Amino acid sequence: MSDIHSLFTGVLPTHNHFGLRNTQALAGVSHVWQDFFARALAEQLGQEPGAQVAADPVPVDASVEPSAGSDLLTQIVTQRHCDVQDTEIAPPEPLFLPIAEFELQLLPPAAVPFPEDEIVAQQRQQNFESGWVRPIVLTAGQPLPEPGPAPQPKPLFLPIAEFELDLLPPAAEPYPQEELVQQQKALDFDCGWARPLILQNLRLAA
Numbered sequence: 001m002s003d004i005h006s007l008f009t010g011v012l013p014t015h016n017h018f019g020l021r022n023t024q025a026l027a028g029v030s031h032v033w034q035d036f037f038a039r040a041l042a043e044q045l046g047q048e049p050g051a052q053v054a055a056d057p058v059p060v061d062a063s064v065e066p067s068a069g070s071d072l073l074t075q076i077v078t079q080r081h082c083d084v085q086d087t088e089i090a091p092p093e094p095l096f097l098p099i100a101e102f103e104l105q106l107l108p109p110a111a112v113p114f115p116e117d118e119i120v121a122q123q124r125q126q127n128f129e130s131g132w133v134r135p136i137v138l139t140a141g142q143p144l145p146e147p148g149p150a151p152q153p154k155p156l157f158l159p160i161a162e163f164e165l166d167l168l169p170p171a172a173e174p175y176p177q178e179e180l181v182q183q184q185k186a187l188d189f190d191c192g193w194a195r196p197l198i199l200q201n202l203r204l205a206a
Contacts, residue, residue, distance in 0.1 A: 038073035 114122075175183075 034072060035076070037069050038076060041069045042073055
């Protein structure tokens with residue numbers, strides 16, 4: 001008697017509560033008993049277990065005999081005789097989505113570039129509209145702004161070759177020693193023999 005505890009009204013404990021255990025056990029086997037009672041009722045009425053209930057059952061007095069078992073048996077037999085077909089479900093196939101970044105043939109054709117002279121003409125027209133036409137249109141009918149201070153003169157940068165050696169022309173390559181010796185011999189011949197002779201001939205001719 002020590003296992004039986006008196007509980008307050010409205011309390012549902014989960015430990016050592018036999019009423020809760022009985023309720024769980026009966027709820028687990030309720031569908032088994034319903035099937036058993038339906039089969040027993042079918043055998044008592046003289047019908048085969050696999051036979052379908054007649055379309056026009058014998059009318060019974062609902063106040064005397066309960067009809068829940070026969071209705072359940074009719075439902076069970078009807079469900080067993082249903083034409084159930086297995087539908088094979090295939091796994092989804094991967095969807096192919098072409099990506100233009102990887103398949104360049106899917107990209108639209110590239111636009112034809114503008115000629116060089118047309119680009120220059122467009123740039124000139126844009127500079128004319130941005131620097132001349134647009135300011136005149138926006139300031140039409142408005143007083144002219146006061147002119148601001150002029151830019152201050154800046155020192156002009158003139159590169160000087162004496163300080164910037166990279167601006168000088170490259171140095172001449174020196175003559176080889178053999179060529180210097182030949183030039184010195186030719187100079188000595190001209191100064192010591194050819195030049196005095198020519199000057200003497202000029203004096204005689206004069």
